[in-house]
Amino acid sequence: MATATPATPDQDLTALLRAANLRVTSQRLIIHRVMRDLDRHVTAEEVAKRAARRLPGLSLPTVYSTLELLEGLGLLRRVPLATGAVLWDPRLTEHHHAACRECGRLIDLDVPVDTAPGLRAARARGFEPDGAEMVVLGRCAECSRSAKTA
Amino acid sequence: MATATPATPDQDLTALLRAANLRVTSQRLIIHRVMRDLDRHVTAEEVAKRAARRLPGLSLPTVYSTLELLEGLGLLRRVPLATGAVLWDPRLTEHHHAACRECGRLIDLDVPVDTAPGLRAARARGFEPDGAEMVVLGRCAECSRSAKTA
DNA sequence: CTTTTTGCAAATGATTTGCATTAAC
DNA sequence: GTTAATGCAAATCATTTGCAAAAAG
Numbered sequence: 001m002a003t004a005t006p007a008t009p010d011q012d013l014t015a016l017l018r019a020a021n022l023r024v025t026s027q028r029l030i031i032h033r034v035m036r037d038l039d040r041h042v043t044a045e046e047v048a049k050r051a052a053r054r055l056p057g058l059s060l061p062t063v064y065s066t067l068e069l070l071e072g073l074g075l076l077r078r079v080p081l082a083t084g085a086v087l088w089d090p091r092l093t094e095h096h097h098a099a100c101r102e103c104g105r106l107i108d109l110d111v112p113v114d115t116a117p118g119l120r121a122a123r124a125r126g127f128e129p130d131g132a133e134m135v136v137l138g139r140c141a142e143c144s145r146s147a148k149t150a
Numbered sequence: 151m152a153t154a155t156p157a158t159p160d161q162d163l164t165a166l167l168r169a170a171n172l173r174v175t176s177q178r179l180i181i182h183r184v185m186r187d188l189d190r191h192v193t194a195e196e197v198a199k200r201a202a203r204r205l206p207g208l209s210l211p212t213v214y215s216t217l218e219l220l221e222g223l224g225l226l227r228r229v230p231l232a233t234g235a236v237l238w239d240p241r242l243t244e245h246h247h248a249a250c251r252e253c254g255r256l257i258d259l260d261v262p263v264d265t266a267p268g269l270r271a272a273r274a275r276g277f278e279p280d281g282a283e284m285v286v287l288g289r290c291a292e293c294s295r296s297a298k299t300a
Numbered sequence: 301c302t303t304t305t306t307g308c309a310a311a312t313g314a315t316t317t318g319c320a321t322t323a324a325c
Numbered sequence: 326g327t328t329a330a331t332g333c334a335a336a337t338c339a340t341t342t343g344c345a346a347a348a349a350g
Binding site: 080081083084085086096098100101107109110111112113114115117118119120121122126127128129130131132133134135136137138139140141144 | 230231233234235236246248250251257259260261262263264265267268269270271272275276277278279280281282283284285286287288289290291294
């Protein structure tokens with residue numbers, strides 16, 4: 001029987017881990033909680049710094065593997081930047097990004113985009129798509145401002 | 151007066167370099183030529199390997215800086231993968247990609263996507279967009295096949 | 301008690317940097 | 326001749342790996 005009570009993030013994660021026969025550790029709970037609290041894209045390093053505040057001794061390798069684990073559980077999304085850097089995004093609702101070519105800044109775009117043609121084209125090529133993201137490239141407000149000044 | 155003769159890639163690059171007060175070197179010409187000949191996204195390493203065949207002694211740092219230079223001139227596009235890797239794409243016409251989460255494979259999608267809403271939203275946030283790309287994420291044909299077998 | 305997960309330290313691998321030399325102009 | 330571009334070797338930096346110790350179940 002399904003529970004009708006809305007689950008907390010911790011309960012969600014616990015349930016997913018159990019279902020996958022994985023162990024519920026404080027590291028996993030804390031890292032997940034940090035991401036949920038931040039509610040914006042961050043680097044692995046920033047996650048490590050914040051999570052270590054709540055769990056001293058937490059190691060970087062654990063942060064990396066946990067982020068990947070949470071991605072696999074569908075609780076996070078990995079966002080590759082044009083600079084080659086990688087960010088982690090706890091927002092699960094489909095949204096898109098604008099990335100600054102100059103400083104790498106990434107902002108959320110909460111605008112609907114018709115991804116259907118892309119998904120269709122991918123399927124036609126044998127792909128099994130599970131999502132599509134648009135990245136708008138250009139110069140952010142700050143960088144265009146300093147470009148004008150310079 | 152504008153020339154009516156269609157320019158070769160070499161002439162294009164030469165003109166752009168001159169206009170920017172940059173020097174026309176054999177390294178730049180060869181790397182550009184390699185990209186034009188390949189006409190598909192490749193890693194910097196692959197560019198280096200192929201270009202070195204035509205220009206022995208060509209160094210990796212030169213390849214990296216030249217790829218960035220060509221990007222700045224608008225002759226190439228940098229494509230960050232979900233794996234964090236970076237590819238370089240000589241195709242200048244707007245197109246989109248499908249990226250395999252498992253093996254990293256990237257395929258071109260030649261399908262029109264309405265990027266206008268994204269561009270508009272970015273402008274509303276102070277961005278000066280110069281393009282938008284959609285990335286479809288999922289599993290490529292090969293990887294879904296082996297997943298079924300496994 | 302058994303197996304997974306963690307932390308540590310070291311390894312990796314792509315990309316970048318500093319600097320002397322070479323090539324463009 | 327002057328200045329920019331290259332090659333080389335070394336540095337960097339995020340990420341990954343191997344393995345013994347600790348924690349989960």
